[in-house]
Amino acid sequence: MNLKKYTDYSLRVLIFTGLKHGEERARIKEISDVYNISQEHVRKVVHDLVKRGLVESTRGRGGGIRLAKPANEINIGMLVRELEQDFVLLECFDQGVNHCVISPGCSLKHIINKALGAFFKVLEEYTLEDLIHNEEELKTLMGMDTGDRKQ
Amino acid sequence: MNLKKYTDYSLRVLIFTGLKHGEERARIKEISDVYNISQEHVRKVVHDLVKRGLVESTRGRGGGIRLAKPANEINIGMLVRELEQDFVLLECFDQGVNHCVISPGCSLKHIINKALGAFFKVLEEYTLEDLIHNEEELKTLMGMDTGDRKQ
DNA sequence: TTAAAAGGTGTATTTTGAATACATCTTTAT
DNA sequence: ATAAAGATGTATTCAAAATACACCTTTTAA
Numbered sequence: 140m141n142l143k144k145y146t147d148y149s150l151r152v153l154i155f156t157g158l159k160h161g162e163e164r165a166r167i168k169e170i171s172d173v174y175n176i177s178q179e180h181v182r183k184v185v186h187d188l189v190k191r192g193l194v195e196s197t198r199g200r201g202g203g204i205r206l207a208k209p210a211n212e213i214n215i216g217m218l219v220r221e222l223e224q225d226f227v228l229l230e231c232f233d234q235g236v237n238h239c240v241i242s243p244g245c246s247l248k249h250i251i252n253k254a255l256g257a258f259f260k261v262l263e264e265y266t267l268e269d270l271i272h273n274e275e276e277l278k279t280l281m282g283m284d285t286g287d288r289k290q
Numbered sequence: 291m292n293l294k295k296y297t298d299y300s301l302r303v304l305i306f307t308g309l310k311h312g313e314e315r316a317r318i319k320e321i322s323d324v325y326n327i328s329q330e331h332v333r334k335v336v337h338d339l340v341k342r343g344l345v346e347s348t349r350g351r352g353g354g355i356r357l358a359k360p361a362n363e364i365n366i367g368m369l370v371r372e373l374e375q376d377f378v379l380l381e382c383f384d385q386g387v388n389h390c391v392i393s394p395g396c397s398l399k400h401i402i403n404k405a406l407g408a409f410f411k412v413l414e415e416y417t418l419e420d421l422i423h424n425e426e427e428l429k430t431l432m433g434m435d436t437g438d439r440k441q
Numbered sequence: 442t443t444a445a446a447a448g449g450t451g452t453a454t455t456t457t458g459a460a461t462a463c464a465t466c467t468t469t470a471t
Numbered sequence: 472a473t474a475a476a477g478a479t480g481t482a483t484t485c486a487a488a489a490t491a492c493a494c495c496t497t498t499t500a501a
Contacts, residue, residue: 140293140374141378141379142402170389215401229293239302239325240324244424244430246424247301250366250412250420252404256407258405260411261401261404261407267415270396270398276395
């Protein structure tokens with residue numbers, strides 16, 4: 140059982156971006172440096188987040204990305220749901236592939252579904268804001284605490 | 291997000307086995323036939339369940355497997371936990387691999403862990419007995435309803 | 442007006458782990 | 472003895488994720 144690294148990266152990109160305020164923008168290069176993830180991956184993730192309407196980007200010199208909406212409107216549960224798309228926890232979750240004869244009378248899928256629901260219910264109680272509430276600590280960890288990162 | 295097929299298979303093997311009573315035993319061949327899973331895989335799964343002490347097997351003619359303890363003592367949550375072993379939902383779940391700089395101050399892992407806890411809490415409310423409560427229906431679906439499957 | 446900085450996009454390759462298959466051994470009832 | 476049943480280790484296949492590469496477009500400051 141796992142989530143995709145992609146999901147992990149996306150969340151981290153949002154955390155980083157959420158620490159920028161006003162006209163400040165996060166650059167792919169910065170994000171790539173802070174997390175030690177290749178620019179290529181960050182690019183992909185960012186592009187995807189733009190398509191989903193979670194961040195907005197500006198091209199060209201002085202460009203970068205910033206959140207497309209307030210951090211407290213970005214729900215973690217919904218985010219993870221979107222990023223992970225398919226939840227085929229059991230063969231029978233995917234009609235069309237399923238050929239388990241007992242699935243019509245099998246309670247397992249209901250139980251697993253209920254558990255999955257509980258999983259997301261918890262995630263849905265949080266927003267990006269909860270992930271960046273300790274802004275100063277995070278900035279320190281990222282080496283953004285000096286305030287002069289003009290490169 | 292997904293579970294291993296292996297986990298799915300294991301649960302199904304247990305369901306089938308749980309439908310046998312008294313001195314009746316389930317044979318790998320039977321299980322393989324009912325679910326249309328190759329004997330090779332069933333073999334692996336069964337072997338694993340034996341090692342985990344969930345079923346006991348008898349070799350030789352007239353052999354087969356049966357539950358090693360009452361169905362209501364086989365907890366679904368514990369089972370899934372065991373079968374899925376590693377839950378590295380985020381990079382930072384695996385110290386040793388993790389190199390995310392913000393992990394010491396990152397709330398995400400706590401949230402995900404809480405959600406995972408909720409997932410298992412639901413599963414832990416059920417035992418194998420709950421999965422075979424509709425014994426007759428399951429037997430019918432499996433083509434075991436005639437009562438004479440002596441092959 | 443052009444060069445550099447920034448993101449956009451498609452495709453290719455690598456890696457990993459699950460899924461599957463094969464071969465051969467051991468045990469035991471008849 | 473032998474056939475039925477499980478035990479076990481290894482090898483192969485396959486798919487998906489992870490990663491890398493190449494090149495395009497937009498913007499703006501010099």
